[in-house]
Amino acid sequence: MKHLFLTAPRALALLLLGMILAAKGHAQQPTEFLSLNYYYLPQSDFKDMDGKATVNNFEASLLTPAIKLGKRTTLINGFYYRLSDYHFEELSTDWNGLPTQLHDIRYSLIIRQQLSRRWTLVVTPRVNARGNFKESLSGDDLFPGATVMALHSTQGRLRWGIGATYNNDFNHNTFMPVAGLYYATERMRLNITLPNNGQLIFTPSKKLEYGLSFNIEPGIYHLGDMTINKNAVRYLRTLNALVSPTLSYNLAGSCWLNARAGYVLIRNYDLWDENYEARQKNMENNFDPAPFASVGLSIRLNNRPVK
Secondary structure (H helix, E strand, C coil), X not given: CXXXXXXXXXXXXXXXXXXXXXXXCCCCCCEXXXXXXXXXXXXXXXXXXXXXXXXXXXXXXEECCCEEECCCEEEEEEEEEEEEEEEEECCCHHHCCCCCEEXXXXXXXXXXXXXXXXXXXXXXXXXXXXXXXXXXXXXXXXXXXXXXXXEEEECCCEEEEEEEEEECCCCCCEEEEEEEEEEECCCEEEEEEECCEEEEEECCCCXXXXXXXXXXXXXXXXXXXXXXXXXXXXXXXXXXXXXXXXXEEEEECCEEEEEEEEEEEEEEEEEECCCCCCCCHHHEEEECCEEEEEEEEEEEECCCCEC
């Protein structure tokens, strides 16, 4: 895991920088105000126990138009929902009771403060409600987080940033550094935000886009009080690392059809107690790496602030 977070993104960033040296011209990056996506992960085995699972994910996200406060501050509200549906087969009796549906609801507030002509401070507090939602919503279902990043713009084309994040995604109450690299021309877009995601998109025409992307998607879910494999379980932590080519086609106006097909390199599935720990080693599981595919629709607009 350490090798994935440190070595691979660093090498990928250097490779992508080399690919954009010949790009010319400037383009404003569009914002996906509304997106609907479906992900399919075909049946794959647990690595260290008997059992298989097929996973279907449905997700939706919405960003409100930017709101201008004064001359230097803008606000954007973000809403997100994901349903993960698991279909298990060939589980031993001791492992019966694994959750078949997981819900992830997130609200985030993106605050952009213009510090100077070159520097912008971006603060993003957020809260996730995650769980199987078989009981009434409680404080155990809520997982807060926040990211602070200072962004520097160079000649209007290249932006880079550094900062820190507090989250309950990778682990409970985790603090991590973050870094960003963003570049856009008329024919390509580069967006990298470490440690979570990155994409290189080429735009040969106004109707077609293609490229490469990677995503690291962690999350902790509250399950209530359960007993699985003779162990007390209250939380589930999942982590997926996806790599894939991407393809987008403009159907009409601002509506785009988006598709991905690639590989899930890492698929963690960890069952934790009330202290966010596995009581036995076999409660921290992994699925075998597997292919995945996704398809979705999005609405793209240039996000001009509303006063």
